[in-house]
Amino acid sequence: MPPDNGKSDKDKRKIGNIKKILVFMHPYKMQLLGLFALTALLSIIAMFPPLVTRTLVDDVFTQGKRNLFFGMGCLMVGIPLVSTVCGFIQSLSIAYLGQRFVFDIRCALYRHYLSLSLRFFSKHSVGKLLYRLMGDSGTVQSMLTGQSVGIISDLVVSTFAIVATFAINWRLAILLVLIVAVFVINYNVTIKAIIRASRSQRSAYDRMSGGVQNRLVANMAVKTFGAEGRENETFKVQSDASLYYGKQLGIAGNTFSMNVNLIQALGRSLIYFLGCSMILNETMTYGDVTAFTSYAMQLLGPAVRFSQLISQLQQVSIATERLFEIFDEKPEVVNDPDPIIKPIKGEVDFKHVQFYYEEGKPVINDFSIHVEPGQTVALIGPTGCGKSTILNLLLRFYDITGGELLIDGVNIKKLELHAFRKQFGIVLQESLLFSVSIRENIRFSRPTATNEEIEAAAKVAEIHDFIMTLDKGYDTLVGDFGVELSVGQKQRINIARAICANPAILIMDEATSSLDSDSEQAIQKAMDRVLVGRTSFVVAHRLSTIKNSDQIILLDKGVIQEQGTHDQLMAIPNGRYHDLYTKHMGKGVIEE
Numbered sequence: 001m002p003p004d005n006g007k008s009d010k011d012k013r014k015i016g017n018i019k020k021i022l023v024f025m026h027p028y029k030m031q032l033l034g035l036f037a038l039t040a041l042l043s044i045i046a047m048f049p050p051l052v053t054r055t056l057v058d059d060v061f062t063q064g065k066r067n068l069f070f071g072m073g074c075l076m077v078g079i080p081l082v083s084t085v086c087g088f089i090q091s092l093s094i095a096y097l098g099q100r101f102v103f104d105i106r107c108a109l110y111r112h113y114l115s116l117s118l119r120f121f122s123k124h125s126v127g128k129l130l131y132r133l134m135g136d137s138g139t140v141q142s143m144l145t146g147q148s149v150g151i152i153s154d155l156v157v158s159t160f161a162i163v164a165t166f167a168i169n170w171r172l173a174i175l176l177v178l179i180v181a182v183f184v185i186n187y188n189v190t191i192k193a194i195i196r197a198s199r200s201q202r203s204a205y206d207r208m209s210g211g212v213q214n215r216l217v218a219n220m221a222v223k224t225f226g227a228e229g230r231e232n233e234t235f236k237v238q239s240d241a242s243l244y245y246g247k248q249l250g251i252a253g254n255t256f257s258m259n260v261n262l263i264q265a266l267g268r269s270l271i272y273f274l275g276c277s278m279i280l281n282e283t284m285t286y287g288d289v290t291a292f293t294s295y296a297m298q299l300l301g302p303a304v305r306f307s308q309l310i311s312q313l314q315q316v317s318i319a320t321e322r323l324f325e326i327f328d329e330k331p332e333v334v335n336d337p338d339p340i341i342k343p344i345k346g347e348v349d350f351k352h353v354q355f356y357y358e359e360g361k362p363v364i365n366d367f368s369i370h371v372e373p374g375q376t377v378a379l380i381g382p383t384g385c386g387k388s389t390i391l392n393l394l395l396r397f398y399d400i401t402g403g404e405l406l407i408d409g410v411n412i413k414k415l416e417l418h419a420f421r422k423q424f425g426i427v428l429q430e431s432l433l434f435s436v437s438i439r440e441n442i443r444f445s446r447p448t449a450t451n452e453e454i455e456a457a458a459k460v461a462e463i464h465d466f467i468m469t470l471d472k473g474y475d476t477l478v479g480d481f482g483v484e485l486s487v488g489q490k491q492r493i494n495i496a497r498a499i500c501a502n503p504a505i506l507i508m509d510e511a512t513s514s515l516d517s518d519s520e521q522a523i524q525k526a527m528d529r530v531l532v533g534r535t536s537f538v539v540a541h542r543l544s545t546i547k548n549s550d551q552i553i554l555l556d557k558g559v560i561q562e563q564g565t566h567d568q569l570m571a572i573p574n575g576r577y578h579d580l581y582t583k584h585m586g587k588g589v590i591e592e
């Protein structure tokens with residue numbers, strides 16, 4: 001039947017995920033075995049005190065076997081000593097193994113993130129990916145180390161307690177099993193309400209924190225539009241939901257705990273009362289009753305934990321599933337099995353290239369250009385026409401869906417990805433800076449660059465003089481906890497980084513749009529000198545920036561409309577470039 005198949009598939013996937021997560025524990029299997037053995041030993045040691053009490057009461061005090069007194073005294077001192085030392089080693093091992101385990105998962109996940117293609121990152125929010133890296137891996141860790149130890153300990157304790165109680169008095173032991181059953185019933189009745197309230201509360205928190213994050217980031221807009229009052233109300237409404245579910249959770253959780261305490265207290269009294277009546281009937285000794293009651297209490301602890309374990313396992317299973325949803329993502333752009341590594345000269349051929357992000361929605365159509373090494377190509381056209389997409393294809397952030405893309409006459413898919421991309425310098429409209437020093441930010445494109453080379457790049461980007469005015473110069477930290485830079489200053493550091501890469505091909509996607517036209521022209525002139533012999537692709541809205549390009553490509557809806565040098569395009573009567581240029585006299589932007 002289909003529903004069953006669906007369910008079994010889901011179960012299989014869950015088991016598959018647990019198996020996969022166990023792979024991460026493999027390197028620590030000996031330590032884990034040692035930890036489990038220690039836990040079992042500790043649990044066994046913990047079972048002795050009731051026996052000692054029973055021997056003291058029945059044999060030493062009642063029957064006068066004084067020779068046992070000293071031995072029992074030694075055990076009463078020795079057991080806590082040994083269990084404290086073993087317990088200390090156990091806790092340290094749990095902490096160490098847990099940290100190692102979550103460290104390994106996080107490293108593997110981060111490595112995996114870095115291997116994934118751009119499309120993956122446009123599909124998932126940063127917050128979500130961060131939560132998987134930090135939150136979900138933490139949940140899995142707590143289960144596989146802390147709780148697995150708890151399970152082993154509980155298993156040993158409860159097995160021992162059941163055997164011991166049946167050995168002491170089987171009738172009373174059956175009563176004990178019935179009390180445990182009441183625990184389980186209480187759990188089953190109340191847990192659903194707890195899970196429901198806790199899930200709803202978590203989604204309310206998700207909505208609340210999502211909203212707050214969004215609003216804090218966009219706080220300038222909130223202030224600009226004087227929307228503080230409205231935002232306050234929205235926050236209250238969102239908080240209201242979490243408050244409501246919080247109350248529900250409180251009621252459900254406290255009902256569960258109250259029942260547990262009640263069953264435990266009544267159960268103990270009942271066992272004790274019946275035990276005492278058996279003493280009166282002389283079917284049990286007082287020592288038997290004290291030992292039995294202690295074991296009964298030791299059994300009820302694991303009974304409560306076991307009943308909670310199911311919901312915890314559920315959470316781990318959800319967290320594992322969320323982790324493997326990411327681990328199972330395959331990089332879309334992959335290396336050829338036998339890739340070519342070679343320096344690029346900079347010849348680029350797009351041959352009838354087709355591309356879509358989503359099937360059925362073509363973004364680039366029959367795009368063909370030939371670029372000689374060292375040429376500058378300008379891409380212009382209205383917003384959304386596919387300029388950045390062409391650059392994404394050139395960097396092989398996405399694979400083309402039709403046609404051919406050749407670099408130095410070699411199919412781009414044959415070139416080794418990392419070695420290939422390293423030969424690009426790239427500056428985008430939005431500057432990308434890391435929270436490290438200015439020097440490290442520039443050096444990011446080429447870790448072997450010397451300080452002189454970094455300064456030379458900064459001079460070309462016209463940011464050296466500004467850096468020298470900072471107290472710590474090139475060692476000034478940028479971003480969080482560091483110096484606040486203007487948009488233009490950030491962009492110049494990005495340009496310095498691209499120059500420092502000493503790239504064969506330079507890509508500038510509206511790199512200088514955030515600069516005023518004087519600075520733009522100054523940088524442009526300096527770059528013209530540096531970029532001699534390098535192929536460059538430039539997207540710019542100011543036509544003056546791209547006037548001297550070797551090729552100007554005018555795109556519209558992913559199709560080339562006009563193509564040529566400035567003079568060639570200006571020569572087309574009523575041509576679109578001609579119109580645009582005349583309209584803005586070379587100073588304006590493409591669209592208004």
Ligand SMILES: Nc1ncnc2c1ncn2[C@@H]1O[C@H](COP(=O)(O)OP(=O)(O)OP(=O)(O)O)[C@@H](O)[C@H]1O
Pocket residue numbers: 119122357358363381382383384385386387388389390
């Ligand atoms: N990751 C993506 N997934 C789906 N569609 C996308 C993606 N990126 C861009 N697009 C779509 O592809 C088209 C071309 O986008 P592209 O970013 O190349 O335009 P552009 O010419 O660079 O525009 P602008 O001048 O505004 O930067 C647009 O219609 C855009 O909506």
Ligand SMILES: [Mg+2]
Pocket residue numbers: 387388389509
């Ligand atoms: Mg763009």
